[in-house]
Amino acid sequence: MPWPRRRNLQTTDETSESERLLFGGRLRYDMGFSRYEDAYLHLSLWAMARRLPRLVGSTVRLARAADRRALRTVAAAELGQGIGQAFGLVAVNDALAALLSEGTTADRLRQALPSLLVVGVVAVVGALLASASTAATGRLEPKVERLATERYLECAARVELSAIEDAEFHRLLDSAQYGASSARRMVKYCVAVVNGLLAVAAAAGVLTVLHPVLLPLLVLIALPRSWSALRIARRRYLSFHSMIEHARAGHLLSRLLIEREAAQEVRVHGVGRFLLRHFRRMSESAEAEQTRLAHAAAGTELVAAVFTGAATLATYAALAGLLLTGGMELSVAGTAVIAIRTGSQNLSTLVLQLNQLYEEMLFVQDLDRLCEDAERFAIPEGGLSVPEEPREIRFESVSFTYPGTDRPALDKVSLTIPGGRVVALVGENGSGKSTLVKLLAGLHLPDSGRILWDGTDVTAADREQLFSRVAMVNQDFKRWPFTAKANVAIGSPQAPIRAESLDRAAAHAGADELIAGLPHGWDTLLAREFRGGHQLSGGQWQRLGIARARYRTAPVLLVDEPTSALDARAELAVFEQIRALAGEGQTVVLITHRLASVRHADVIHVLHEGRLTESGSPRELLDKGGVYAELFRLQACQYDLDES
Numbered sequence: 001m002p003w004p005r006r007r008n009l010q011t012t013d014e015t016s017e018s019e020r021l022l023f024g025g026r027l028r029y030d031m032g033f034s035r036y037e038d039a040y041l042h043l044s045l046w047a048m049a050r051r052l053p054r055l056v057g058s059t060v061r062l063a064r065a066a067d068r069r070a071l072r073t074v075a076a077a078e079l080g081q082g083i084g085q086a087f088g089l090v091a092v093n094d095a096l097a098a099l100l101s102e103g104t105t106a107d108r109l110r111q112a113l114p115s116l117l118v119v120g121v122v123a124v125v126g127a128l129l130a131s132a133s134t135a136a137t138g139r140l141e142p143k144v145e146r147l148a149t150e151r152y153l154e155c156a157a158r159v160e161l162s163a164i165e166d167a168e169f170h171r172l173l174d175s176a177q178y179g180a181s182s183a184r185r186m187v188k189y190c191v192a193v194v195n196g197l198l199a200v201a202a203a204a205g206v207l208t209v210l211h212p213v214l215l216p217l218l219v220l221i222a223l224p225r226s227w228s229a230l231r232i233a234r235r236r237y238l239s240f241h242s243m244i245e246h247a248r249a250g251h252l253l254s255r256l257l258i259e260r261e262a263a264q265e266v267r268v269h270g271v272g273r274f275l276l277r278h279f280r281r282m283s284e285s286a287e288a289e290q291t292r293l294a295h296a297a298a299g300t301e302l303v304a305a306v307f308t309g310a311a312t313l314a315t316y317a318a319l320a321g322l323l324l325t326g327g328m329e330l331s332v333a334g335t336a337v338i339a340i341r342t343g344s345q346n347l348s349t350l351v352l353q354l355n356q357l358y359e360e361m362l363f364v365q366d367l368d369r370l371c372e373d374a375e376r377f378a379i380p381e382g383g384l385s386v387p388e389e390p391r392e393i394r395f396e397s398v399s400f401t402y403p404g405t406d407r408p409a410l411d412k413v414s415l416t417i418p419g420g421r422v423v424a425l426v427g428e429n430g431s432g433k434s435t436l437v438k439l440l441a442g443l444h445l446p447d448s449g450r451i452l453w454d455g456t457d458v459t460a461a462d463r464e465q466l467f468s469r470v471a472m473v474n475q476d477f478k479r480w481p482f483t484a485k486a487n488v489a490i491g492s493p494q495a496p497i498r499a500e501s502l503d504r505a506a507a508h509a510g511a512d513e514l515i516a517g518l519p520h521g522w523d524t525l526l527a528r529e530f531r532g533g534h535q536l537s538g539g540q541w542q543r544l545g546i547a548r549a550r551y552r553t554a555p556v557l558l559v560d561e562p563t564s565a566l567d568a569r570a571e572l573a574v575f576e577q578i579r580a581l582a583g584e585g586q587t588v589v590l591i592t593h594r595l596a597s598v599r600h601a602d603v604i605h606v607l608h609e610g611r612l613t614e615s616g617s618p619r620e621l622l623d624k625g626g627v628y629a630e631l632f633r634l635q636a637c638q639y640d641l642d643e644s
């Protein structure tokens with residue numbers, strides 16, 4: 001049974017005005033060119049049936065890892081119910097045969113009594129087993145979801161920074177997040193499918209015994225519905241994938257409307273109405289896609305219903321024919337009707353559950369694929385050891401271009417960062433300073449050239465060790481929505497928290513008074529979205545960020561615009577402190593646009609459009625009269641500063 005042609009799978013075509021204005025164009029993936037289609041969606045009904053055991057197998061493995069005892073209970077209870085159903089049908093057959101036989105009513109009832117008793121016992125045992133299975137499944141499901149979520153988070157956390165910035169990987173992150181809840185539901189559907197299979201097998205067995213022609217007829221009844229269910233599921237999944245970025249954008253708009261950072265502009269500039277209008281437009285596009293899917297599903301279901309009806313008619317016609325030609329007894333025909341009804345009901349339920357299992361499987365496969373990709377993009381483990389206190393860090397003709405861009409952010413940069421000194425990176429916006437720092441920290445690797453920590457090439461270095469040698473405060477350092485204590489201690493998250501180290505780090509960053517003034521001191525929650533949360537100003541956050549980097553006590557400190565939000569006095573104090581660090585042997589790489597603040601740096605490197613244009617001490621650069629000297633004088637004029 002072939003899958004629908006691609007033409008039928010396209011999502012609604014229009015690009016909304018909102019997509020164009022806010023996001024620069026169409027937010028739909030063209031699934032026709034996607035590898036997903038080939039790899040995972042060319043599934044015929046037969047191929048799907050063949051995959052089923054592997055599918056159930058992988059869920060069972062996950063469930064076994066989650067709770068072996070609960071799994072055993074579920075398996076035993078489901079098997080018991082299946083066997084019970086077969087016994088039940090046979091007993092119904094015997095009871096009917098007894099009831100329809102010759103003799104008085106009392107005799108026939110007496111004859112049928114043992115079989116009726118079996119039917120009753122089977123029903124009671126079945127109910128007990130079903131409740132045992134429900135309890136165990138309820139215990140199992142959340143554990144399976146937790147395991148799958150942990151797997152998702154681990155995969156996401158171990159990849160290179162470039163993967164996180166990659167749109168394709170992001171899409172996978174988006175869709176795979178549903179994998180964990182799908183894994184949870186797969187447990188339920190697996191149980192239901194196994195249960196359904198046993199029930200269908202029981203009905204099929206009874207039907208085959210009654211008359212061999214009845215079994216293929218039963219299958220015929222179920223086929224159209226299976227076809228339609230799988231076709232609809234596949235269409236839905238494909239649509240989900242092609243619309244995933246659109247859905248994310250819609251979600252983003254609704255979040256922007258309520259988030260704190262945007263709240264002021266939302267009100268003063270009237271952005272609320274603007275966002276709401278675009279939210280509505282985006283939602284309308286999504287609704288149009290849902291309508292398209294619903295229409296397609298209705299058509300498919302109608303076709304399936306016609307075939308199911310025809311197959312049912314054929315089945316009952318065959319039964320009537322058998323009765324009329326004497327090919328079947330009346331009592332047997334009675335059981336056959338019951339078995340066909342139960343069997344086709346069971347089959348329909350089975351198909352529905354298989355379909356749900358299939359849909360969930362697609363999302364679990366996304367999670368699998370994420371983990372495969374995460375493996376490919378993973379930050380490698382092990383490597384050359386990185387010196388604990390490097391004498392120098394050298395860039396040798398380093399070039400780097402961000403994935404998806406044409407212009408190199410760094411172009412053949414060669415420079416030296418002497419250990420235990422303050423080195424300033426200076427240059428206009430977009431000249432490559434932050435990129436240089438990211439490469440220095442091992443967050444990106446150079447496309448060409450080498451970065452050497454003494455003799456150790458960063459590309460071959462043990463990256464975990466490299467990260468442990470670096471403390472970082474960048475422009476958009478994370479403002480963790482935790483307590484002040486956690487916000488500083490997170491600088492060294494593996495180490496036990498020491499109060500005196502916290503106080504020292506705070507004093508260093510000029511944050512000691514700030515901490516003392518907080519309502520609960522170090523234990524004050526710095527997230528207004530929680531009850532009792534406290535709001536810090538930008539400059540206060542920056543002090544905490546600096547305290548965090550200080551708390552980490554790594555040999556190399558990378559500070560990117562550390563003082564942009566600080567008042568003049570605090571800025572001066574922070575630079576004093578940073579200079580003092582070099583005195584203690586720490587290497588400091590400092591990015592700032594405040595050139596007066598780097599007058600006391602040991603070395604200044606000036607970048608322009610990704611290239612190194614000047615290097616030297618502040619005095620040398622001023623004397624040289626190049627870009628630094630010009631920028632410095634410009635700023636000095638503004639502040640009426642003297643060169644000295």
Ligand SMILES: Nc1ncnc2c1ncn2[C@@H]1O[C@H](COP(=O)(O)OP(=O)(O)OP(=O)(O)O)[C@@H](O)[C@H]1O
Nearest residue numbers: 165402405409427428429430431432433434435436
């Ligand atoms: N994650 C990224 N993906 C793609 N391009 C990037 C990324 N980050 C920076 N760039 C580009 O790389 C170039 C250098 O950026 P970088 O942030 O290193 O400059 P900078 O000197 O630190 O600028 P600023 O002074 O404004 O902070 C810019 O053209 C920027 O657009």
